[in-house]
Amino acid sequence: MNFPEDFLHYVWQFKSFNFDNLQTADGLPIKIIHQGFLNKNSGPDFNNAKIQIGETIWAGNVEIHIQSSDWLKHNHQLDASYENVILHVVYDHDVEIRRIDGSILPVLELKNRISSDLTRKYETLFLTLTDFPCFAQIKSVDQLIVDSFLSRTLIERFEQKTIAVFETLDExxxxxxxxxxxxxxxxxxxxxxxxxxxxxxxxxxxxxxxxxxxxxxxxxxxxxxxxxxxxxxxxxxxxxxxxxxxxxxxxxxxxxxxxxxxxxxxxxxxxxxxxxxxxxxxxxxxxxxxxxxxxxxxxxxxxxxxxxxxxxxxxxxxxxxxxxxxxxxxxxxxxxxxxxxxxxxxxxxxxxxxxxxxxxxxxxxxxxxxxxxLPPEQNAITNKFEEAGVKMDNAFASQGILQLKKQYCDKKKCLSCGIGIKILKQS
Structure with missing residues (x-):
């Protein structure tokens, strides 16, 4: 299966993998006390994680890659900000990684721990040829969840649009x-x-x-x-x-x-x-x-x-x-x-x-x-979402839809979308 690191971010963030007999590549038992917080800035992928490896409880960061060797491709071995990584989570463990000080970096391989049902749902979203990835599934998502995420995208849209206002205001x-x-x-x-x-x-x-x-x-x-x-x-x-x-x-x-x-x-x-x-x-x-x-x-x-x-x-x-x-x-x-x-x-x-x-x-x-x-806008985009089963009662919702389509659907950012995450979580 081909997928981006974002998919593994989702799997780790929401613990969507098999926890049976968790252990590092060299056989030490792992207990995830807290998976950490997703970091959208530079540096390790998850900050402030808490993980027990063997008998020791570690607090620090988690880095995620498709393959262990990506650590070297990204030159993390030369970056001191990655010295506090306590666990390397990968889909395929293909090479041993050492920190700058020479110590071996503990690795958790997820290759055989992600369910085929989850990967199927992910592929369905990302390989769809419809107007937006979840066209066929969005009607199954509770309207409260849809409305909640549209509130977020509406605010995002207006915050982006205010940038031009402030630039002209300064001028x-x-x-x-x-x-x-x-x-x-x-x-x-x-x-x-x-x-x-x-x-x-x-x-x-x-x-x-x-x-x-x-x-x-x-x-x-x-x-x-x-x-x-x-x-x-x-x-x-x-x-x-x-x-x-x-x-x-x-x-x-x-x-x-x-x-x-x-x-x-x-x-x-x-x-x-x-x-x-x-x-x-x-x-x-x-x-x-x-x-x-x-x-x-x-x-x-x-x-x-x-x-x-x-x-x-x-x-x-x-x-x-x-x-x-x-x-x-x-x-x-x-x-x-x-x-x-x-x-x-x-x-x-x-x-x-x-x-x-x-x-x-x-x-x-x-x-x-x-x-x-104000009434919802009527255009090709909002009409498609209505056809898919999304209710839009006002312009607040339709503006949220326009932002959702442009910044999430068109960019296939389903793993950053509250609606996409809910679809992946559904049994």
Whole structure:
């Protein structure tokens, strides 16, 4: 059988092997008082183990390898940090190992102690060709265990995402409002146009909009001008006025518009066109400049949704989805699904990030409560997990699923997954 050391880590950590007549390779009896704690950093695999070998009780570390000779391949014989290893646990004992001081390292061989049932379950998980390793087995795992691990993966996901928030916050010298504004703009791009939205937000800082908060036309001019959509000649009065306003504002603030070619329209419904999204974004700025401060005060999800509803969007967009293309019955307000996407990917993230940055559990709890109040996401990944029997009642669960798939399933890290471990333990 071919398997990684991680499998032996699992076998040792959960004592999933035959304990009958345990002894070292040279015949000394072994009693495992405590197997130690898995070490995910450099050094021996398990720390603070307690093991009786013969008549002596030893306290120290345990190193695990597929073969004893891996000790030499990894150059542990030259590393003083491995001098406190009290037991070498291997699948196949192929060579005698000595410590730096010349003493023989006690070895426990597991080759004939791991059940064929356990190895079969492991192979079933790792050799599966389905969308994720435990597709066929996950429905047999108690939902409480699944939910518990999804709680862990959700926190992991948000902690990873806060890294980008903190990097931008440092770049902006601790300005939370401006940081939030940039991430909010990127979210309005909804993946397809996330990059041009992000660049457009950098082109015009939020404080410039605040100087024109009482003039909707000027805010719209700043939005469409900096995004590159006013570098043309127009017949309609509305874009002509925007162009005229922007020419003045561009000189005043030395604005460099992004390339209009960056925006993507293909294979997209008209209500999702970047021009319509920009019109919505302009309406949001008109309605709520310095939005982050307001969001920090609002606790109920329905009240948060109202910040993005009934925006003052110019009526021009009711009959257009581009400056030179008319349309009939274009939806110009942000749809509920899109609003929930913003609440999930920006608002909840920033509540969590602010809580981590200020060490304030209150905001972290608010982020979690918000996720629990939002419906689960519907996409190819979550649909597959639902098909396999996983229940997702809210966005907290679906976000946990996305992290589970990316960081555990795709990487075949079943032995680090609470769900995978439970499947292996099931009789």
């Amino acid at each position: 902006l010298k601790g300005n939370w409002d401006e940081t939030f504004y940039r991430f909010m703009a990127k979210n309005f791009g909804f993946k397809v146009n996330a990059l041009p939205f992000e660049l457009f937000a950098k082109a015009v800082p939020q404080n410039i909009y605040s100087k024109h908060k009482d003039n909707a036309l000027q805010i719209e001019a700043l939005v469409f001008g900096s995004s590159g959509f006013l570098n043309d000649q127009f017949n309609d009065e509305y874009p002509q006025k925007l162009k005229q306003e922007f020419e003045f504002l561009q000189k005043k603030y030395k604005i460099k518009p992004i390339e209009v070619s960056m925006w993507k329209f293909m294979r997209m419904r008209p209500q999702n066109f970047p021009t319509v999204r920009l019109a919505q974004f302009a309406g949001l700025i008109v309605n709520s400049n310095h939005l982050f401060s307001k969001i920090m005060e609002i606790k109920e999800v329905d009240s948060l949704r109202k910040l993005f509803e009934n925006l003052p969007i110019n009526g021009y967009w009711k009959t257009h989805y581009h400056f030179k293309k008319e349309a009939s019955a274009v939806t110009i307000q942000i749809g509920k699904t899109s609003v929930d996407n913003i609440l999930l990917n920006t608002v909840a993230l920033f509540l969590f990030a602010y809580g981590k940055h200020t060490a304030t559990q209150y905001y972290i709890n608010r982020a979690i409560k918000l996720l629990e109040s």
